[in-house]
Amino acid sequence: MESQPRVTVWNEYRHERLDAKLGALYPEGIHGAIAAGLRAHGLTQVRTATLDEPEHGLSAEVLAETDVLTWWGHMAHGEVSDAVVARIYERVLDGMGLIVLHSGHDSKVFKRLMGTSCQLHWREAKDHERIWVVAPGHPIAAGLESHLEIGPEEMYGEHFDIPAPETLVFISWFSGGEVFRSGCCYTRGNGKIFYFRPGHESYPTYFNADVRRVIANAVRWAAPTGGPTPTPRPNYTPSAPLEPMAGA
Amino acid sequence: MESQPRVTVWNEYRHERLDAKLGALYPEGIHGAIAAGLRAHGLTQVRTATLDEPEHGLSAEVLAETDVLTWWGHMAHGEVSDAVVARIYERVLDGMGLIVLHSGHDSKVFKRLMGTSCQLHWREAKDHERIWVVAPGHPIAAGLESHLEIGPEEMYGEHFDIPAPETLVFISWFSGGEVFRSGCCYTRGNGKIFYFRPGHESYPTYFNADVRRVIANAVRWAAPTGGPTPTPRPNYTPSAPLEPMAGA
Amino acid sequence: MESQPRVTVWNEYRHERLDAKLGALYPEGIHGAIAAGLRAHGLTQVRTATLDEPEHGLSAEVLAETDVLTWWGHMAHGEVSDAVVARIYERVLDGMGLIVLHSGHDSKVFKRLMGTSCQLHWREAKDHERIWVVAPGHPIAAGLESHLEIGPEEMYGEHFDIPAPETLVFISWFSGGEVFRSGCCYTRGNGKIFYFRPGHESYPTYFNADVRRVIANAVRWAAPTGGPTPTPRPNYTPSAPLEPMAGA
Amino acid sequence: MESQPRVTVWNEYRHERLDAKLGALYPEGIHGAIAAGLRAHGLTQVRTATLDEPEHGLSAEVLAETDVLTWWGHMAHGEVSDAVVARIYERVLDGMGLIVLHSGHDSKVFKRLMGTSCQLHWREAKDHERIWVVAPGHPIAAGLESHLEIGPEEMYGEHFDIPAPETLVFISWFSGGEVFRSGCCYTRGNGKIFYFRPGHESYPTYFNADVRRVIANAVRWAAPTGGPTPTPRPNYTPSAPLEPMAGA
Numbered sequence: 001m002e003s004q005p006r007v008t009v010w011n012e013y014r015h016e017r018l019d020a021k022l023g024a025l026y027p028e029g030i031h032g033a034i035a036a037g038l039r040a041h042g043l044t045q046v047r048t049a050t051l052d053e054p055e056h057g058l059s060a061e062v063l064a065e066t067d068v069l070t071w072w073g074h075m076a077h078g079e080v081s082d083a084v085v086a087r088i089y090e091r092v093l094d095g096m097g098l099i100v101l102h103s104g105h106d107s108k109v110f111k112r113l114m115g116t117s118c119q120l121h122w123r124e125a126k127d128h129e130r131i132w133v134v135a136p137g138h139p140i141a142a143g144l145e146s147h148l149e150i151g152p153e154e155m156y157g158e159h160f161d162i163p164a165p166e167t168l169v170f171i172s173w174f175s176g177g178e179v180f181r182s183g184c185c186y187t188r189g190n191g192k193i194f195y196f197r198p199g200h201e202s203y204p205t206y207f208n209a210d211v212r213r214v215i216a217n218a219v220r221w222a223a224p225t226g227g228p229t230p231t232p233r234p235n236y237t238p239s240a241p242l243e244p245m246a247g248a
Numbered sequence: 249m250e251s252q253p254r255v256t257v258w259n260e261y262r263h264e265r266l267d268a269k270l271g272a273l274y275p276e277g278i279h280g281a282i283a284a285g286l287r288a289h290g291l292t293q294v295r296t297a298t299l300d301e302p303e304h305g306l307s308a309e310v311l312a313e314t315d316v317l318t319w320w321g322h323m324a325h326g327e328v329s330d331a332v333v334a335r336i337y338e339r340v341l342d343g344m345g346l347i348v349l350h351s352g353h354d355s356k357v358f359k360r361l362m363g364t365s366c367q368l369h370w371r372e373a374k375d376h377e378r379i380w381v382v383a384p385g386h387p388i389a390a391g392l393e394s395h396l397e398i399g400p401e402e403m404y405g406e407h408f409d410i411p412a413p414e415t416l417v418f419i420s421w422f423s424g425g426e427v428f429r430s431g432c433c434y435t436r437g438n439g440k441i442f443y444f445r446p447g448h449e450s451y452p453t454y455f456n457a458d459v460r461r462v463i464a465n466a467v468r469w470a471a472p473t474g475g476p477t478p479t480p481r482p483n484y485t486p487s488a489p490l491e492p493m494a495g496a
Numbered sequence: 497m498e499s500q501p502r503v504t505v506w507n508e509y510r511h512e513r514l515d516a517k518l519g520a521l522y523p524e525g526i527h528g529a530i531a532a533g534l535r536a537h538g539l540t541q542v543r544t545a546t547l548d549e550p551e552h553g554l555s556a557e558v559l560a561e562t563d564v565l566t567w568w569g570h571m572a573h574g575e576v577s578d579a580v581v582a583r584i585y586e587r588v589l590d591g592m593g594l595i596v597l598h599s600g601h602d603s604k605v606f607k608r609l610m611g612t613s614c615q616l617h618w619r620e621a622k623d624h625e626r627i628w629v630v631a632p633g634h635p636i637a638a639g640l641e642s643h644l645e646i647g648p649e650e651m652y653g654e655h656f657d658i659p660a661p662e663t664l665v666f667i668s669w670f671s672g673g674e675v676f677r678s679g680c681c682y683t684r685g686n687g688k689i690f691y692f693r694p695g696h697e698s699y700p701t702y703f704n705a706d707v708r709r710v711i712a713n714a715v716r717w718a719a720p721t722g723g724p725t726p727t728p729r730p731n732y733t734p735s736a737p738l739e740p741m742a743g744a
Numbered sequence: 745m746e747s748q749p750r751v752t753v754w755n756e757y758r759h760e761r762l763d764a765k766l767g768a769l770y771p772e773g774i775h776g777a778i779a780a781g782l783r784a785h786g787l788t789q790v791r792t793a794t795l796d797e798p799e800h801g802l803s804a805e806v807l808a809e810t811d812v813l814t815w816w817g818h819m820a821h822g823e824v825s826d827a828v829v830a831r832i833y834e835r836v837l838d839g840m841g842l843i844v845l846h847s848g849h850d851s852k853v854f855k856r857l858m859g860t861s862c863q864l865h866w867r868e869a870k871d872h873e874r875i876w877v878v879a880p881g882h883p884i885a886a887g888l889e890s891h892l893e894i895g896p897e898e899m900y901g902e903h904f905d906i907p908a909p910e911t912l913v914f915i916s917w918f919s920g921g922e923v924f925r926s927g928c929c930y931t932r933g934n935g936k937i938f939y940f941r942p943g944h945e946s947y948p949t950y951f952n953a954d955v956r957r958v959i960a961n962a963v964r965w966a967a968p969t970g971g972p973t974p975t976p977r978p979n980y981t982p983s984a985p986l987e988p989m990a991g992a
Contacts, residue, residue, distance in 0.1 A: 093364060093365060093409070095881060106482075112363060113363040113364075114363050115360060115361040115362050115363035115411075115436055116341060116361075116436050116437055117341060117437065117478075117479070117481040117482075119479045119480065119481045119482055119483045120479060120483065121479060121483065121487040122483070122486055122487065123486045123487045123488075123489065124486065125486075125489065125493055126493075127489070127493070130673055130986065132653075132654045132655075132674070132675050133654070133655060133971065133972055134654050134655060134656070134677060135660070135931070135971075136655055136934050136971040136972045136973075136974055137839060137931055137933065137934035137935060137936060137968070137969060137971055137974075138931075138969065138971065139969045141969070141971035141972065142969040142970045142971055143970055143971075144971060144972055145972050146654070146655060146972050147654075155487070155489075157487055157628075158628045158629070158630050158642075158667065159476070159478060159479050159628075159629060159630060159632055159642060160479070160630070161341070161437055161478055161479045161481070163363075163411065163414075163434070163435065163436060164414060164435060164631070164663065164664065166411075166412060166910075166911070167660065167910070168660065168664065171654065171667060171675045171677075172675075173669060173670075173673060173674065173675045174669075175489075175491060175493065175987070176487075176489030176490060176491050176493055177489060177490030177491040177626055177669060178487070178490070178628070178669065179628050179667045179668075179669045179675050181630060181667075186411070187411065187412060187879065187881055187882075188363055188364050188411060189364055189365065189409055189881065190880050190881035191881060192881060224881070225881060225882065225883045225885070225886040226886045226887055227877065227879075227880040227881055227882065227885035227886055227887075227888060228407070228877050228880045228885065228888055228889050228890050229880075230365075230407060230409055230880055230881075231365070231367045231368060231369060231407050231408070231409045232367065233365040233367045233409070234354075234365070234367055235367040235368065235369065235370070238370055238371045238372065238373075239369040239370065239371045239403070239405055239424075239426070240371075241371065241373065241375070241403075241423075241424030241425060242424060242425030242426070242874065243423060243424050243425040243919070245373055245374075245375070245423065245424055343633060378738065378921055380901075380902045380903075380922070380923050381723065381724055381902070381903060382902050382903060382904070382925060383683070383723075383908065384686050384723040384724045384725075384726055384903055385591060385683055385685065385686035385687060385688060385720070385721060385723055385726075386683075386721065386723065387721045389721070389723035389724065390721040390722045390723055391722055391723075392723060392724055393724050394724050394902070394903060395902075405876075406876045406877070406878050406890070406891075406915065407876075407877060407878060407880055407890060408878070412879065412911065412912065414662075414663070415662070415908065416908065416912065419902070419915060419923045419925075420923075421917060421918075421921060421922065421923045422917075423739070425874055425917060426876070426917065427876050427915045427916075427917045427923050429878060429915075435631070435633055435634075437633065438632050438633035439633060440633060472633070473633060473634065473635045473637070473638040474638045474639055475629065475631075475632040475633055475634065475637035475638055475639075475640060476629055476632045476637065476640055476641050476642050477632075478632055478633075490626065491671070589860060589861060589905065602978070608859060609859040609860075610859050611856060611857040611858050611859035611907075611932055612837060612857075612932050612933055613837060613933065613974075613975070613977040613978075615975045615976065615977045615978055615979045616975060616979065617975060617979065617983040618979070618982055618983065619982045619983045619984075619985065620982065621982075621985065621989055622989075623985070623989070651983070651985075653983055655972070655974060655975050656975070657837070657933055657974055657975045657977070659859075659907065659910075659930070659931065659932060660910060660931060662907075662908060671985075671987060671989065672983075672985030672986060672987050672989055673985055673986030673987040674983070674986070682907070683907065683908060684859055684860050684907060685860055685861065685905055724903070726861075726903060726905055727861070727863045727864060727865060727903050727904070727905045728863065729861040729863045729905070730850075730861075730863055731863045731864065731865065731866070734866055734867045734868065734869075735865040735866065735867045735899070735901055735920075735922070736867075737867065737869065737871070737899075737919075737920030737921060738920060738921030738922070739919060739920050739921040741869055741870075741871070741919065741920055
């Protein structure tokens, strides 16, 4: 593992350019706010990429140099090319970490890695969100208190159609009466995946100190660990036996 | 739940017709042997379907009347139409059980539901396979002893590129020196999925009494339980709050 | 598995006798209300046992004839004899199901089976509780809607110091701002365990139709399945090899 | 987290002193071999403690200065005082890591933390052991190949009566025909626990390069992460609501 994982912060970057109010909230884009938060937590190798760059800023070269990719998308999931999605998917299986944020639940790559619809219930009504830590010993909860006060946010409610997380780190409470599994860890191939709920484009969530801490923790947790190369895909070659075979 | 789940046993049904030796081993096809095993275990609503039937025998009507689908395929995964795969996938998320057998690990629908490559190491060399029960209290292990003696079989070895099973019921030992996670439970949406390793086309595995018992147990375990309807896919309608909203 | 599991409903049965108001709420005791709910859901082999009976009503004979034990205790956890706790513990490892209700989180037997403190945060303040289904395909959620409206209840809040559940079925929302993992499945040895949160003695929770349904579902889910006998405890006898040993 | 976790390597240290042949195998004791392996992997804060020291070398002071404890015991589990066991148990819930080695499966503290018998099948017959990596992306598998060749070892076979691991990292293959879940991760309270199978006293297992790497990896993985303080035990104080309460 790199002591300093190489992070690429990906953002759709449409809302901020299309809506002046949202642009004022995130003058450097949502990606800029997330990258600044990572740098403030001591991560030094942070770059950004956005949808409207060539190959969405995620060429094979960029991904090959990326240890952890963070993903924010919302209104243009369908515009992400299948080729780039396949490239990210393969990199995750090979060990790249992936942090999926908020409306990224509906992205092509997250749904492909989860194997479910990843749909949920939702409401834009300035609910108050409070996020409870249910796995306090997990590295992603390092430095937190018992809960995070998020403030006004879009509501996401259960049932959230995901596979049961390997580790559930956070659960959200919403003032309108719902709960949500807000911090969900997965492994796919050699890659670690973390889904983190908060971050609707109309709230300054990515300036929240605790949210920034969680994303930085998640990046460090998801960085590749240098284990054995996963099974080749597809695997055309039979294995030689490791023991004498009676019939051989 | 139906006290008698409606089972559809699906088989590629090519090996048995193309190779006389395999045809002699499974004169009613692999599907015929599996269906007979289920009926011997008291399941009364069992039908079969095969690749070369129209819509592979899996029309919307057939799937709507199927509580649990069992899947055996090997040489023709690529010939299964994407439309039928999508139909099965949606039915699983809605609650249909799916039992994936042996080389079905590389089927389109299993890979889509898992979100990984599902590749593995393998060898056709008459290894001896012995399957150990590691979850003796699980319904799929009902009526078994500590292990199943399978006899000569194709070897499947780790690393098996699957998500960590929600419950691991079986682990295989192979005489050539490998191990394999052989009985793996998953939930996707409202649907239960069980992967069961043994059953290469050149061995009479589906006549093995313990193998038949496991598949029958798995069918009963995977039958739908009648819980709440999962989140609509895609979910376009916002939720009304359940509590008075200060700002509303 | 018995098609009709033999259920023993255990209750501390002190609050109802010491406090007239609580006695009026549960004139047949909390155990009486739970047993009535099980019978209303078609379970025919239901008996009850209470703390102040000899051996707390849980003699070796009674436990030997019990497939599933439900447990409600609160003010007198310390009075449950260690011998009876050990007897229950051994029966669970051998396959008896155990349904732990509400304040039973602090019982000796639950803490012994969990291996953690099982402590939590709490408040008696007529919070409103709403329980969300997060595993809609699980047998314990059969017949439910997306959530259960419980009404006024004691609050239990995170962090709940339990091992991560093998399956998390329910999450509670409380009007005071907390969430709680309310429906938690475990396996210990051959035994299945379900913890279900609601049921403070001062509320008529065990007359709630959905709560009754959940407990009945849980009893059926936790009934023994007849798998292989677990490893003898303690295990003094070495195993004979199953393969020829080179050095033997 | 300390960049250098403070490790205490605990050993029963009886076999090596009672049996000259075993003493010759481990001239510095099993603890000496384990500690040397950790130091060779760059861990600088490593001390040892043994059964026959006062308080087994595990005073409150020592444990307060221990981030990760490794445990090897076999013939004298019963001589470990209940007071020291309780002290270790509480420290684990508060966040200390615990690495349990080989016959430590039957130690008081492991059984208390697991909540099961932790019994297994076994044979001393110079089986060949090979350990397969089934979670190649896990930090404990860092730097390994697809499998570890252990050589002659005591056999441990399934069923191993443990709770299903939160993450299963390794599975052992034995030449006598058995398999075993050999690398098992758990969380209890804020503490991380790793059980690692190999290491019978009559084999030079703790000099094996891969075994040493695994233990060093496990120590780094299990070091505390500095999350929120777990729920007080026992928790006598009710929580104040975080939202306005209608009835308050």
